[in-house]
Every structure is written in C-alpha cells, then in structure tokens.
Amino acid sequence: MIEDIVARGPYLLFALLAVAGLYLMMSHRNLMKAVAGLYLFQTAAILLFIALSYREGASVPIAADGLELHNPLPHAMMLTAIVVGVAILGVAIAILRRIQAETGSIEEGPTGDEGG
Amino acid sequence: MTGGLPAILVAVAVATPFLAGILILVTGTRGTEVWGHIAAAITAAAALLLAPTVMAGETVELLVVPLVPGLDLLLRVDGLGLVFGLLASLLWIVTGVYSGGYAAATALANRRRYFAAFAASIGAAMGVAFAGNLLTFFLFYEALTLATYPLVVHTESDEAFNAGRRYLLFSLGGGLALLTAMIWAWQLTGTLDFVPGGFLDQVAGTTLVVLFVLFVSGVAVKSAVMPLHAWLPAAMVAPTPVSALLHAVAVVKAGVFAMMRVLGFVFGPVSLAEFAGPEVLAALAAITIVIGSLIAVRQDNLKRRLAYSTVVHLSYIVLGAALVAPFGTVGSTLHMVNHGLAKITLFFCAGAIYATTKRQNVSELTGLGHRMPWTFTAFTIGSLGLIGVPGMSGFISKFFLARGAIQAGDMVALTVMLGASLLTATYLLPIVRVAFFPGTKALGGRGGRRLRARRREARPALLVPLLITALLVVVFGLVPPAFGVQYELAADIAVRIFGGGQ
Amino acid sequence: MQSNLPILLFLVPFLASMVGAIVGWYVRHAARRIALVAMAATAGISILALFRVLEIGSLHTHMAGWPPPIGIEVLLDPLSAFIAATIAVVGLIVVAGAVEHSGAELPRRKVVYYPSILLLMSGLMGITITGDLFNLFVQIEVASLAAYGLVAAGGRGAPRAALNYLIIGSLGASLYLMGVGFIYAATGTLNMAQVATLLAEADQRLVLVGGLLMVGGLATKMGLFPFHVWMPAAYSRAPTAAAAFMAPLVTKVSAYALIRVLFWVFAGGALLVDDLLLEVVAWAGAAAVVLGSVLAFMQTDLRRLLAYSSVGQMGVVALGAGLANATAMTGAIMHIANDALMKGALFLAAGMALIRFGVRNVDELARLRGQAPWTMAVVVVAGLSLIGIPPLSGFFGKWYVLSGAIEEARWAFVVALAVGSLAAVGYVFRILEPLFFRPPDTGPLAREGNWALVVACVLLATLMIVLGVGNERLVTVFIMPALPGLVP
Structure with a gap:
C-alpha cells in the first residue's frame, strides 16, 4: 500500500507542506511566521485525508447512480478540520496582538521562561 | 482472638495519641500539655490492660479496613508488639511530663506544633508495634517518619533543616526499599501477615537474597x-526531649523492632539458614558497635556522645536478632526495653543539665555533680545500666545476648559485645568522674566554693521523670521477674519464632 | 445499550457555554451562575451515568441516528464513565472554589472566563465519551481552543506562554490527525471499535506510522516527557482560576485518551505495533517520572513546580499504561483521578497564595504560616499524597504501578519510580518547609481565602483520604470493570 501512496502526487505535496510548516515553526524568530508554519502543517494533515479519498477514475461525490465516487467522508471531516484550523488561527492572531501590545514586538524575545 | 474488649483496647491504644495530636492543634495554647498527659495515661492503660490477654497466649486482632483486595489494615497484638507498645506508651507519660518542664525551662517556641507532633509520633509508634501485616506496618512506619520530622526541625535553624532533610531522605528512601520488598514478597507468597517463623519459606535462591537486602536496608535506616x-x-539538633523520644523510645526502637519483625516474622530461622545474609548483617552490626563506640569516645558534645552510644546499642539489638538463636532473640527483646530505659535516663539528664545550666559539652561538666547531685546520680545509674553492670537491667539483656552468641557459636560476636561494654564504660564513666570528682584543683579555691554554694537542681518536672526511669533501671535489674512482664514475653517470642524453644 | 445519557455530558456544558456568553453580555454575574449550575448538572449526570453503566453495562449513542462507520458513536463504558465522573466532580469543585480567584484576576472578563471554562469542560467531556477517532481530534481542538484563550487571559507573559502552548498543542493535534489519516488509510473506518477489529489484517507499516503519530500527538496534549515543554509556562502564567481548572483536568483527560487509543484501538490484534507503542510509552513515562520530579525540585516558582510535578505524575500514568498488565493499568487509571484531586487542591491553594499573599515563589510561602491554617492542612494532605504516603490515595496509584513493574520484573522502572518518589519528597518538602517552619518574610499580611475556597480545598483533601482508605472498594467497584479486555 505504501507504494501506492508514494506513487501519488498529493502525498508528496503533503510531505512537502508538513516539512515546510515544521521548518517555518522551528527556524524563525518571528512569531507570526511560526503561526503561519503551524497553519501549513495543519493544511498538510488535511491534504492527507483528501488524497486518501481519491479513487482512480471516480467522480465527484454528488449523488449520481451507477458511477464510482470519491469517498465523501474525508471531505466532510476535513471541512470540520478546516473550521477548527481557522478557529485556532484566529485565536493565535488574537494572542499575537496581545503579545505585541505587551512587549511591542512579535519577535521571539528574551522573556526567559517559555521553554522547558 | 478478634472483637470484644481487647480489640477495642487496641483501637484505643493506637488512635488516642493521634486524637490527642489533633486536639492539641485545634484547642488553644492552654490545653497543650494537658491533652498529652490525658492521652498518655489512656494509651498506657490500654496497653497495660492488653497484657493479661497476650500473656495468656492469645493474639488480639482488629481488622480496620481492607486497603487493597486481599490486604487489610490489620492491627494485631502479639508478645513482641506488646513489649514495644508498653515501652512506648509508658515512657510517653514520663517524657510528656519532662517535655512540659523542658519547654517551660527553655521557653520553647511553637509548643502546639511540638506537642501535637510528639503525640502523633507515639501514635505511629503504637501502630508500628501493633501492626499485623507488612502493609499496616509500612503505613505507620512512614507516619512515624513524618510525625517526627517537625520535631527534628523544631528549632528552625539551618542546621535543623539540613538534619531534617537528611532524616527524610534516609528514612523515606529506606521506606521505598521496604515498599518494593513488600510488594515483591506479596506477589511471591500472596500474604504479608507477620507469622512467627516467617512466611517466605516458598522463596529461595537469589530472589530470597535480594529480598533480604531490600528488607534489611529498608529497616536498617531507622535502626541506624x-x-x-x-x-x-x-x-541531635532537636530539643532534648525529642532526642530522648527519638533515641530511646519511638524512632530507633521502631527500627530495631522492625528488624526483629523482618528477621523473625517475615524470614524466620528456616529461611535465614539458607544463605549468608544474617552473617553479613551480624558483621555490619558488629562493625557498627566497634566504630560507633570509638567515635563516641571522641565526642565532646554530650548529646552527640549519647547519640553514638545509641547507634552502638541499637546494633547490639540487631546483632542479637541476626544471630538467629533463641537466646539472642530474648536478649534483643530485653535490650530494646533496657536500653530504652537507660538511654532515656541519660538524655533526660543531658536535657536537665542544659535547661538548668545551658551547658552541653562534656568538658563543661566538671564538678557539676555537686551542683546537681540527683541528676548526676541518675546519670550514673543510667551509665551503669548501659554498661551492663550486674544489678542493673542492662546486665540481664547483655547476659542473654552473650548466651545467644554462644548458642549461635559466634565467638566474634561475643568478643565484640563484651569489648564494647568496656568501651561504653570508657565514654560514659569519665563524665560521671569529672562531675563528682573534679579533682582538688577545681574544688579548691574560689571556683570550688562557687560550685558548692550555687547548688541548684533541675526543676521538679525535669527531675522526677529522670529519677523514675533511673529507678526502673535498677528495679528491672535487681528483681526482674517480679516487675517486668517483658521477661516472660521475650521468652514467649523466642519460643514462637523458633518453635519448641530451648 | 442505546441511551442519550452520554451525549448530555457534552451538550450541557456546551449549550451553557453559548447561553452564558450571550446572557452574560447583558446581565452581570449571570455567566457565573449559569456556569456553576451547568457544572453541577454535568457532575450530577456523570455520577448518575457512572452508576447506570456499572449496573447495566456500556451506553452507546449514535449521533444523529447514523450508525458507524459513517456516524459518530458516543460511548460510555465503565472507564469513560469513571473518568467523566472524576472530571466533572473535580471540575465543579474547582470552579466553585476559584470564584474569588476569577473575581480578583479577571474583574472585567468574567463574561468570557466562565463560557470558556464551560467550553473547555464540554471539550474534555467530548474527549472522554467519544468512540470515534476523528471526533476525538475535534473535541481535543475544542478543548484546546478554550484552553489557549484561558491561558492568554493571564497577566504579564501570559500571551507569550499561551502562544507557545498553542503552537506546540496544535502541532500535537495535527500529528494526531495525520496518524488518524494513516489509520483510516489502513482500515477505512474511524470508529474505534471497528478499527480495533480491522487492524490485524491491515498494512502494519501504515498502522505503525499512524500509531506513533497518534501517540505522539496525544502525548503532547498530556504533557508527557519530552512533549511537556508547553506546560510549566502555561500553568504558571495563566490566571490562577484558569490554571486551577486546567492543571487538574486537561492533561488527565489526554492521558485517558492515550489509554483509550492504546488499549481499545491498537490492542486489537496488531501485536507487534502494540508492543512497540507500549514500550515507547512506558519508557517515556519512566523518563517523565524521574525528570519531571527532579525538575520540579529545581523550580523556584510555585506554580512551575506544580506543573513539573504534573509531568512526573503523568509519567506514572504513562508508565502504568505502558506496562499494560491489569495491576499497572489499575494504578494508571487510579492515578489519573489522584492527580486531578491533588493538582486541583494545590493549584487552588497556590492561586489563593498569589492573590491574597502575593506569593509567587516557593520560599515566600512562609507568609501563609499561621495565617491560613485550612489551606496549610490541605497542602499537607495533597503533598503527602504526591509523595505517596499511605493511606492517602496517591500511595495506592504508586503501589499498583510499582506492583505492575515488579510483576513484569522491569527493575529499571522500579528504580525510576523510586527515584521519582524521592525527588517528590524533595519538592513537596520545599513547599512544606517554608509553609510550616520558616520565619515569614515581609509581605502583605492577609487571611485565608473565602469559605468557598476553603470548602473546595477541604473537599478535595477529603476525597484523597476517602479514596485512599476506601481504596479496596474504589478498585473493585469502579476500576476493575474499567480495565481493558473486560468490556463487552
């Protein structure tokens, strides 16, 4: 099954997005970019599901008799996941604004105690 | 025997001190000592009333509550437990009176905390004494550590905190070894009930050795x-009555008591004969006796000298138990009591001296026997009792210990015991000598007159308890069977553990 | 059997959250009252549900009438019922006890605070009762969303801690989601029970990758070492009222989710994968037990210390789960409840100390000495329970996990538990020493918290004692039926 996955383009895109997201999160001192990286990472997860629902030669899952359909369930779930992701993004940006109000910057600063 | 009046007495004996502790905490400062005295009387009475039942050969049981499926919080009074319970509860009465006097004489701060912790310590000691299985025992053993911690750090100095941390680390660390050993033993045998002669007879080989190491290192902490x-x-930074309690009654005695429980009621002579564990333990105890004595000789601080003396005499008891011989067990049981009486007398004297004169070093005691004759008479009796001079109680227990060594054929142990008695004399008797016979130089001239002129004994609340314990040292030594239930009980314990008896 | 009782556990706090937010906007104080009533109702329902489940067996609800695999199944079995009851009861006690905290720290944001608490509660309940892997993700995110907001409402440094929490937490959730994707690819269903039956025949490589991703994601939410890095800052910077609610509940529910996934999804026959996952969890748990406790000992900030203590206690849970025998599992499940009680009491007390006495650091606790006897007594009980002193409940959690380790002859884990316990002695007495024995420094002279706080703290401490002394019944009545493998 893993060969099938590799054979499909969307899975490569998934991996690319995930890695790019992680890179953004880890490497940048700008917190906004970290949040953007996080969103990329979430999108990667969503893309994974969408890619899973794809069936060779199937049609869009709108009720039509006799045709083979793409699996509609992942699409439904990913709608939820997208909503959740956007909500998280909203909260993140709101928090970013508070950070800016408090410290005057959204660069990772020497606040000292964020780590472990 | 379960239920009935004896079971109620067991509950009373264990619960009363804890209740007293709570009452002391919640009532105002006035009632502080009174609650302690009342509780001490009730506890001791309950323990004494249990004596006839236990001496009749019955075992009193009280199931409190099941804790783990198959394991109960179980109180059970047998001979060994009763000896320790009687010792702790009776000495609580005198220590309580003494503590009151000491607190007044030294203007002790935080008295409520002090007396509450004191009461809780006794309650935990009673629980240790009357525990019917290892889990119950462990519960009270840990409670004892925690209840005595506030006493150790009572002076709230940095030195006290360091001592307290060390105490916790050692005791709770030992507790973890004990816990591990206990769980393992439970999984191997399906029981944790103390049985005379042990319950580990199904276990053999390396497992038995590792269990022995875990158990013994668990209880060896408190038995020092x-x-x-x-x-x-x-x-030793604790106030003197605490030292008396820690070193003569509750904590260290709980340690050696635990050692006797582990050796006699968990392992038993049959299991112990299978490997060299007891010999190693005996060797460690013997080494402790020798080195401890040598260190004690060099201490100038009176309490530290007594502390090392305690280390030495605890190892006597451990050695007696590790001989795995009936007479050794009798001697250990008796020495638990006799060392308790003698050592509490000595600590009471040290405290009385400090409370009255603020002196705590041996070198400052010169001629003080003339100023505080009663105190130093008691000190002399305590010293002689500890050395084991015939006529004193210590003689009888050391006699049995020596017989145990002969019975086990362990001549090294015998030599160590007798030699260490001489060493005991060398670190205790000089104190007596300089106190009473400071030499003409000190007594002549202005200094001597001043000493005699300012004869001032310790206050009665300090003096009476120490005279009582000193008297007991003599009484138990001169007319043992007439007054001491411990002799009969000790023989009974040995018979039960070794089966048949000799 | 089919029942609508489980879904109420989620719906009551969720709807109350919405209603509270709207009504609270117009009527002052309404938010608080609605929250307390809703929490009480949830607690009542959860207890009712627990006894019903124990009496007649597991309760199922198919959401909107759709059966699995398409519909979402809600499942209340003895385990989820026990956890739900624990969470609901502790949550109610903590919210009621922290009324003064929230009033003092969030004077103008009460309108937001209470609905957020309820939303968090509904998310936690959702995590507890769901029988669907994807729904679990959604519920985790609902709970987390509220949690991020609550942390950000704190004082200086809180937004930064909240963002840190958000990034790590969302990363964890995304990892979990990806894991779910792999499992879906392998089995074609997301219903836990169905996945469990299909895993054995599925592609084991996909299952393994999916399993590791899911465990990693849940471990992040649970604060399992080494994914605990968000926790200390979040819990020490959050408003004390929020911290008192989150610290006892959020990580515990995530630990439950981990146990649910490990034993109800992966234990379904995929032996190799399962063993590997359990081994990873056990070792992470052992590391957490040691390092969490040692790091706790090294802290000066009181609430950071408590957060690291949670890392250690969650390690005990993970270790118990990873050992995967009945004894250790009993300990793991029990310790979830234990840590909820202990951290509830301690974070409430820490909040009171901050608000009334200005105490942030452990050493400043001396200010409470003699001023707050009830709180001091409760801290002693909770602290000793943390160390594992019998007969308090914390002892028995440790007892069972330790027993489980000895049963398997895993001596490294035995040593880890011992070291963790000794370090716990260290950090608990770092709290108790100033509280009882150090002379107070200068600070605001104040009195104990209000009666609600005292009652809440005393209730939690009493529960620790009751669950300890009555441990035999706790195990036989509630936990044994909840063990995996015994559930129909």
Whole structure:
C-alpha cells in the first residue's frame, strides 16, 4: 500500500507542506511566521485525508447512480478540520496582538521562561 | 482472638495519641500539655490492660479496613508488639511530663506544633508495634517518619533543616526499599501477615537474597546500622526531649523492632539458614558497635556522645536478632526495653543539665555533680545500666545476648559485645568522674566554693521523670521477674519464632 | 445499550457555554451562575451515568441516528464513565472554589472566563465519551481552543506562554490527525471499535506510522516527557482560576485518551505495533517520572513546580499504561483521578497564595504560616499524597504501578519510580518547609481565602483520604470493570 501512496502526487505535496510548516515553526524568530508554519502543517494533515479519498477514475461525490465516487467522508471531516484550523488561527492572531501590545514586538524575545 | 474488649483496647491504644495530636492543634495554647498527659495515661492503660490477654497466649486482632483486595489494615497484638507498645506508651507519660518542664525551662517556641507532633509520633509508634501485616506496618512506619520530622526541625535553624532533610531522605528512601520488598514478597507468597517463623519459606535462591537486602536496608535506616546511621547524630539538633523520644523510645526502637519483625516474622530461622545474609548483617552490626563506640569516645558534645552510644546499642539489638538463636532473640527483646530505659535516663539528664545550666559539652561538666547531685546520680545509674553492670537491667539483656552468641557459636560476636561494654564504660564513666570528682584543683579555691554554694537542681518536672526511669533501671535489674512482664514475653517470642524453644 | 445519557455530558456544558456568553453580555454575574449550575448538572449526570453503566453495562449513542462507520458513536463504558465522573466532580469543585480567584484576576472578563471554562469542560467531556477517532481530534481542538484563550487571559507573559502552548498543542493535534489519516488509510473506518477489529489484517507499516503519530500527538496534549515543554509556562502564567481548572483536568483527560487509543484501538490484534507503542510509552513515562520530579525540585516558582510535578505524575500514568498488565493499568487509571484531586487542591491553594499573599515563589510561602491554617492542612494532605504516603490515595496509584513493574520484573522502572518518589519528597518538602517552619518574610499580611475556597480545598483533601482508605472498594467497584479486555 505504501507504494501506492508514494506513487501519488498529493502525498508528496503533503510531505512537502508538513516539512515546510515544521521548518517555518522551528527556524524563525518571528512569531507570526511560526503561526503561519503551524497553519501549513495543519493544511498538510488535511491534504492527507483528501488524497486518501481519491479513487482512480471516480467522480465527484454528488449523488449520481451507477458511477464510482470519491469517498465523501474525508471531505466532510476535513471541512470540520478546516473550521477548527481557522478557529485556532484566529485565536493565535488574537494572542499575537496581545503579545505585541505587551512587549511591542512579535519577535521571539528574551522573556526567559517559555521553554522547558 | 478478634472483637470484644481487647480489640477495642487496641483501637484505643493506637488512635488516642493521634486524637490527642489533633486536639492539641485545634484547642488553644492552654490545653497543650494537658491533652498529652490525658492521652498518655489512656494509651498506657490500654496497653497495660492488653497484657493479661497476650500473656495468656492469645493474639488480639482488629481488622480496620481492607486497603487493597486481599490486604487489610490489620492491627494485631502479639508478645513482641506488646513489649514495644508498653515501652512506648509508658515512657510517653514520663517524657510528656519532662517535655512540659523542658519547654517551660527553655521557653520553647511553637509548643502546639511540638506537642501535637510528639503525640502523633507515639501514635505511629503504637501502630508500628501493633501492626499485623507488612502493609499496616509500612503505613505507620512512614507516619512515624513524618510525625517526627517537625520535631527534628523544631528549632528552625539551618542546621535543623539540613538534619531534617537528611532524616527524610534516609528514612523515606529506606521506606521505598521496604515498599518494593513488600510488594515483591506479596506477589511471591500472596500474604504479608507477620507469622512467627516467617512466611517466605516458598522463596529461595537469589530472589530470597535480594529480598533480604531490600528488607534489611529498608529497616536498617531507622535502626541506624552503619552505613545508614548518618541521620541520627545529625538529628541531635532537636530539643532534648525529642532526642530522648527519638533515641530511646519511638524512632530507633521502631527500627530495631522492625528488624526483629523482618528477621523473625517475615524470614524466620528456616529461611535465614539458607544463605549468608544474617552473617553479613551480624558483621555490619558488629562493625557498627566497634566504630560507633570509638567515635563516641571522641565526642565532646554530650548529646552527640549519647547519640553514638545509641547507634552502638541499637546494633547490639540487631546483632542479637541476626544471630538467629533463641537466646539472642530474648536478649534483643530485653535490650530494646533496657536500653530504652537507660538511654532515656541519660538524655533526660543531658536535657536537665542544659535547661538548668545551658551547658552541653562534656568538658563543661566538671564538678557539676555537686551542683546537681540527683541528676548526676541518675546519670550514673543510667551509665551503669548501659554498661551492663550486674544489678542493673542492662546486665540481664547483655547476659542473654552473650548466651545467644554462644548458642549461635559466634565467638566474634561475643568478643565484640563484651569489648564494647568496656568501651561504653570508657565514654560514659569519665563524665560521671569529672562531675563528682573534679579533682582538688577545681574544688579548691574560689571556683570550688562557687560550685558548692550555687547548688541548684533541675526543676521538679525535669527531675522526677529522670529519677523514675533511673529507678526502673535498677528495679528491672535487681528483681526482674517480679516487675517486668517483658521477661516472660521475650521468652514467649523466642519460643514462637523458633518453635519448641530451648 | 442505546441511551442519550452520554451525549448530555457534552451538550450541557456546551449549550451553557453559548447561553452564558450571550446572557452574560447583558446581565452581570449571570455567566457565573449559569456556569456553576451547568457544572453541577454535568457532575450530577456523570455520577448518575457512572452508576447506570456499572449496573447495566456500556451506553452507546449514535449521533444523529447514523450508525458507524459513517456516524459518530458516543460511548460510555465503565472507564469513560469513571473518568467523566472524576472530571466533572473535580471540575465543579474547582470552579466553585476559584470564584474569588476569577473575581480578583479577571474583574472585567468574567463574561468570557466562565463560557470558556464551560467550553473547555464540554471539550474534555467530548474527549472522554467519544468512540470515534476523528471526533476525538475535534473535541481535543475544542478543548484546546478554550484552553489557549484561558491561558492568554493571564497577566504579564501570559500571551507569550499561551502562544507557545498553542503552537506546540496544535502541532500535537495535527500529528494526531495525520496518524488518524494513516489509520483510516489502513482500515477505512474511524470508529474505534471497528478499527480495533480491522487492524490485524491491515498494512502494519501504515498502522505503525499512524500509531506513533497518534501517540505522539496525544502525548503532547498530556504533557508527557519530552512533549511537556508547553506546560510549566502555561500553568504558571495563566490566571490562577484558569490554571486551577486546567492543571487538574486537561492533561488527565489526554492521558485517558492515550489509554483509550492504546488499549481499545491498537490492542486489537496488531501485536507487534502494540508492543512497540507500549514500550515507547512506558519508557517515556519512566523518563517523565524521574525528570519531571527532579525538575520540579529545581523550580523556584510555585506554580512551575506544580506543573513539573504534573509531568512526573503523568509519567506514572504513562508508565502504568505502558506496562499494560491489569495491576499497572489499575494504578494508571487510579492515578489519573489522584492527580486531578491533588493538582486541583494545590493549584487552588497556590492561586489563593498569589492573590491574597502575593506569593509567587516557593520560599515566600512562609507568609501563609499561621495565617491560613485550612489551606496549610490541605497542602499537607495533597503533598503527602504526591509523595505517596499511605493511606492517602496517591500511595495506592504508586503501589499498583510499582506492583505492575515488579510483576513484569522491569527493575529499571522500579528504580525510576523510586527515584521519582524521592525527588517528590524533595519538592513537596520545599513547599512544606517554608509553609510550616520558616520565619515569614515581609509581605502583605492577609487571611485565608473565602469559605468557598476553603470548602473546595477541604473537599478535595477529603476525597484523597476517602479514596485512599476506601481504596479496596474504589478498585473493585469502579476500576476493575474499567480495565481493558473486560468490556463487552
């Protein structure tokens, strides 16, 4: 099954997005970019599901008799996941604004105690 | 025997001190000592009333509550437990009176905390004494550590905190070894009930050896066998009545009591004959006796000298139990009591001297016997009792210990015991000598007159308890069977553990 | 059997959250009252549900009438019922006890605070009762969303801690989601029970990758070492009222989710994968037990210390789960409840100390000495329970996990538990020493918290004692039926 996955383009895109997201999160001192990286990472997860629902030669899952359909369930779930992701993004940006109000910057600063 | 009046007495004996502790905390400062005295009387009475039942050969049981499926919080009074319970509860009465006097004489701060912790310590000691299985025993053993911690750090100095931390680390660390050993033993045998002669007879080989190491290192902390003794001298920063309680009654006695329980009621002579564990333990105890004595000789601080003396005499008891011989067990049981009486007398004297004169070093005691004759008479009796001079109670227990060594054919142990008695004399008797016979130089001239002129004894609340305990040292030594239930009980314990008896 | 009782556990706090937010906007104080009533109702329902489940067996609800695999199944079995009851009861006690905290720290944001608490509660309940892997993700995110907001409402440094929490937490959730994707690819269903039956025949490589991703994601939410890095800052910077609610509940529910996934999804026959996952969890738990406790000992900030203590206690849970025998599992499940009680009491007390006495650091606790006897007594009980002193409940959690380790002859884990316990002695007495024995420094002279706080703290401490002394019944009545493998 893993060969099938590799054979499909969307899975490569998934991996690319995930890695790019992680890179953004880890490497940048700008917190906004970290949040953007996080969103990329979430999108990667969503893309994974969408890619899973794809069936060779199937049609869009709108009720039509006799045709083979793409699996509609992942699409439904990913709608939820997208909503959740956007909500998280909203909260993140709101928090970013508070950070800016408090410290005057959204660069990772020497606040000292964020780590472990 | 379960239920009935004896079971109620067991509950009373264990619960009363804890209740007293709570009452002391919640009532105002006035009632502080009174609650302690009342509770001490009730506890001791309950323990004494249990004596006839236990001496009749019955075992009193009280199931409190099941804790783990198959394991109960179980109180059970047998001979060994009763000896320790009687010792702790009766000495609580005198220590309580003494503490009141000491607190007044030294203007002790935080008295409520002090007396509450004191009461809780006794309650935990009673629980240790009357525990019917290892889990119950462990519960009270840990409670004892925690209840005595506030006493160790009572002076709230940095030295006290360091001593307290060391005490906790050693004791709770030992507790973890005990816990591991206990769970393992439970999984191997399906029981944790103390049985005379032990319950580990199904276990053999390496497992038995590892269990022995875990069990013994768990209980060796409180019984201060080297190299696990370091907490004890450090804990000397506590107020003197605490030292008396820690070193003569509750904590260390709980340690040696635990050692006897583990050797006699968990392992038993049959299991112990299978490997060299007891010999190693005996060797450690013997080494502790010798080295402890040598260190004690060099201490100038009176309490530290007494502390090392405690380390030494605890190892006597451990050695007696580790001989795995009936007479050794009798001697250990008796020495638990006799050392308790003699050592509490000595600590009471040290405290009385400090409370009255603020002196705590041996070198400052010159001629003081003339100023505080009663105190130093008691000190002399305590010293002689500890050395084991015939006529004193210590003689009888050391006699049995020696017989145990002969019975086990362990001549090294015998030599160590007798030699260490001489060493005991060398670190205790000089104190008596300089106190009473400071030499003409000190007594002549202005200094001597001043000493005699300012004869001032310790206050009665300090003096009476120490005279009582000193008297007991003599009474138990001169007319043992007439007054001491412990003799009969000790023989009974040995018979039960070794089966048949000799 | 089919029942609508489980879904109420989620719906009551969720709807109350919405209603509270709207009504609270117009009527002052309404938010608080609605929250307390809703929490009480949830607690009542959860207890009712627990006894019903124990009496007649597991309760199922198919959401909107759709059966699995398409519909979402809600499942209340003895385990989820026990956890739900624990969470609901502790949550109610903590919210009621922290009324003064929230009033003092969030004077103008009460309108937001209470609905957020309820939303968090509904998310936690959702995590507890769901029988669907994807729904679990959604519920985790609902709970987390509220949690991020609550942390950000704190004082200086809180937004930064909240963002840190958000990034790590969302990363964890995304990892979990990806894991779910792999499992879906392998089995074609997301219903836990169905996945469990299909895993054995599925592609084991996909299952393994999916399993590791899911465990990693849940471990992040649970604060399992080494994914605990968000926790200390979040819990020490959050408003004390929020911290008192989150610290006892959020990580515990995530630990439950981990146990649910490990034993109800992966234990379904995929032996190799399962063993590997359990081994990873056990070792992470052992590391957490040691390092969490040692790091706790090294802290000066009181609430950071408590947060690291949670890392250690969650390690005990993970270790118990990873050992995967009945004894250790009993300990793991029990310790979830234990840590909820202990951290509830301690974070409430820490909040009171901050608000009334200005105490942030452990050493400043001396200010409470003699001023707050009830709180001091409760801290002693909770602290000793943390160390594992019998007969308090914390002892028995440790007892069972330790027993489980000895049963398997895993001596490294035995040593880890011992070291963790000794370090716990260290950090608990770092709290108790100033509280009882150090002379107070200068600070605001104040009195104990209000009666609600005292009652809440005393209730939690009493529960620790009751669950300890009555441990035999706790195990036989509630936990044994909840063990995996015994559930129909």
